Amino acid sequence: MKIFLKGLLAVLIVDAASAQTAFEDPPAWAKEVVWYQIFAERFRNGDPTNDPTAEDIEVGYPGFVPEGWAVTPWGQEWYKPDSWFANAKGRVDMAGDRMDYFGQIQRLRRYGGDLQGVLDKLDYLQDLGVTAIYFNPLNDAPSYHKYDARYWRHIDRNFGPDPKGDVEIMNRERGDDPDTWEFTSADRMFLEVIRQCHERGMKVVLDYSWNHTGNDFWAWNDLVEKQLDSEFADWYWVKKWDDPKTPANEFEYAGWFGVRDLPEVRETEYVDHSHGFEFYEGDLYSPAVKEHIFEVTRRWLDPNGDGDPSDGVDGFRLDVCAELPLGFWREYRKVVRDVNADALLIGETWWELYPDTMMDPEPQLRGDVFDSVMNYRWYRSVRDLMKNHPDDNFTVSEFVALQQGFIGNLREGNAYAMMNLTASHDTPRFMTSIFNKKNRNKVDVGPTETNDYKIHAPDAEAFETAKLLLMQQFTYIGAPHIYMGDEMGMWSADYIRRPVVWEDIEYETERIHPFGRERTVDPVAVNAEWRELYRQLAQFRNENSVLATGGIEYVLVDDERELLAYKRFDETDEIWVAFNLSERSQEIVLSVKADSMYFDPLNDRSYESDSRGSLRLELTPRTAIVLAPKG
Structure with a gap:
């Protein structure tokens, strides 16, 4: 049963002989990397002087900052309430929901992760064998996740060394005039991150969500204030404008899946994704918002604008990409490749119909849209193979047939460029996912009042299964991906965004269950043996190119x-x-x-x-x- 993808050797020869990637092909490096995903606010606090303040976060979820709010200590027990939790409990959030549960209130937490923390750990990542970093959004935003952008064009104020000075710079610019844009201290620090990564042979990919902004985005604020008189009135899906002649506020708009602090950018056709996803044709409605997106994209691909993109990012991961039309993405690819012919575009592409059916990404991987997607389909099938899924009857031959189908349906270069991941910021951590073997990867992914989801330290059986899965991941077609901290043996459920465990930080023992149930008492520390396994696997893959291209x-x-x-x-x-x-x-x-x-x-x-x-x-x-x- 042999799969020798046709044209493989020819592709290798072309890649070696040509300095520039063909427009329709992924860059050669995409097949060869070991990915590491960084969710910056929870990676490492390298500079406590730039920690978020109440003013920095007040417009984000839940729409208020409780009295006494403060940054959470890095080593605090995860389910232990902060002193200010009591001042948030029982209040109503911006969606009109009463905040009674830990999962709601913890979204107000900030830990102070920043770019200095990233710089401090680049040597660690290099030693681990990482050759590409995928950053979750770094754009300025009030939330901890940064998908609610205030400014797409700037790095978050609290990720750099001078938050107040950065705000002054942002306030004196015109958002729709790139000639007025400056580089803030956080922007410049990110450029230093890029420089040091490139110096170590690491690629840098940046996450953006062009589908929506935050409710404090500069253009949205203008629209809310001026309504139809705003020059940005056609940027968003507005259902009903406010009538200034009445005392009521009639203003209604579309938020991403109804989320009020994520107003959606308007496309040429409104598509309701609440009953499932499918790729569709069309474009963004406003040429101006599209050009703004293109300008921000060019800014980070070639920051000094000299025509040499070596000082910029090496590509983008595109959030909720199935929710934007293919016509926009085709033009976006042209913009990106005009600046850097070796840049990589990765789509989030995930669900067709949650929680059972995943999308076939092939329509996005024909050479005119993306180069790769986050390969959740691989992870689901390999969990099945390891008997770590509700389908215990899944066979070895079914796994092989599925993988042959996945790969055979794609252009050769795209199959090799797939990002094979075991966890992300949207799933439980790898070890907790494996530990809860009867749960699917994005279904019942955390403790509730009624379920028995396991939130404590995984057992030996879970590590045994996880090792099998890792050995498949690092020896298979597609680039292996590590979510930050998984190499440390970290565990956590739906709250995967808890901060990374480091050896120089003291952590409180885990004792608390959010619903008061009994649980094991677990010390929190780096699992050095587990980390060494990751390092060995990454090193072996990096030293044997046949695993990347064979x-x-x-x-x-x-x-x-x-x-x-x-x-x-x-x-x-x-x-x-x-x-x-x-x-x-x-x-x-x-x-x-x-x-x-x-x-x-x-x-x-x-x-x-x-x-x-x-x-x-x-x-x-x-x-x-x-x-x-x-x-």
Whole structure:
């Protein structure tokens, strides 16, 4: 059962010989990277002097800042209420909902993560084997997640060294006139992050949501004040304008999935996504908002505007991309590639109909829209393979057939550029996802008053399963992705956005359950052994290009014995990977070169094939092995 994607060697030759990527192709580097995702507010507080203040966050959710609010200590127990929680509980948020639960109130928390914290940890990431960083939105915004932009064109004021000075700069600019735009201290610090990443051979990709802004976005504020007289009146989906002749406020608008602090940008056609998603044609309604988006995009691709994009970001991850029309995205690709022919565009592409059906991203991967998407389909199927999902009857051959279908339906370069992820800011952490083995990845993803979702430290079985999954992730077609802190062995449920655990910070022991139920008492610390596994896997992938660009042949697919083995190969190299997914020890036999030595880098062990080319391996229950030719 061999998949040697047609044209692979030709693609490799072209990539090596050409300094510029063809417009329709992903950049060569997209196949080769090990991704690391950073949610900046929760990554590392490198400069407490720039921590958010009540004034910085007051217009965001929930629409008020409770008395006594303060930044939360980094090492505080997650479910422990801050002293100011009592001043928020029972109040009504901007959506009209009463705030009675931890999950609502904790959205007011800030921990002070910033770009200095990123700079402080670049050496750590380099040692881990990271070669590309995907940043969640860094644009200026009142929330902790930054998807509610105040300014798309600026880095958040609290991520840089001079928040007050940055606000002064923002206030004296005209949002619709790029000639007035300056670089704030936070902007300049991000440019330094880019420079230092590039110096280390790391790519930088920045997240944007062009589908909506925040309710304090500069153009939205003008529209709310001036209504139909605003020059930005056609930027948003306004359902009804206020009538100044009446005392009532009749103003109504569309917010992203009804969220009031996320007003939606207007397209040429209104599409209701509440009953499912499908790709659709069209464009943004306002040429002005589109040009503003393009100007912000150019700003970060080539910050000094000299025609050399080496000082800019290497691409963008595009949020809720299925909710914007394909016509816009085709033009967006042209804008991006005109500035940097090697820039990467990654779509979030996820649900067709939540929570059962995921979208086939193929319409976005034909060479005229995106290069890659976040590959949630891979993660769902590999969890099934590891018996870590409600479908316990899922077989090895079903997994292979699914993967062949996924890959075979895509253009070759796009298949290799897929971002294969085990967690993101929108899912439970990897270890908690695995620990709650009967829960799907974005369904029942946290504790409620009625469920038994496990929020405590994962057990040995969960780590055993997770190791199997990681070995598949780092040896498979598509670029492996690490969500920050997963390499530390962190756990958490729907609140994946809890701050990263570092060795130089003291953490309170986890004791509290948000609904008062019994739970284990768990110390919080870095799992050094787990982190070393990530480092070994990333290093092995980085040192063996065949894992990034080679073909794949399934050499053993055995449903009855629950065995899987495949070979990654090109003209000169090969890597063998085998899985025993059963609960019993089993021998497998691989047909390799006769009288040859093979090395297991994860266990520092060698194996030798016999004169007939048979390599016999004894695999203990639920284990995997990776083998490379020795010598």
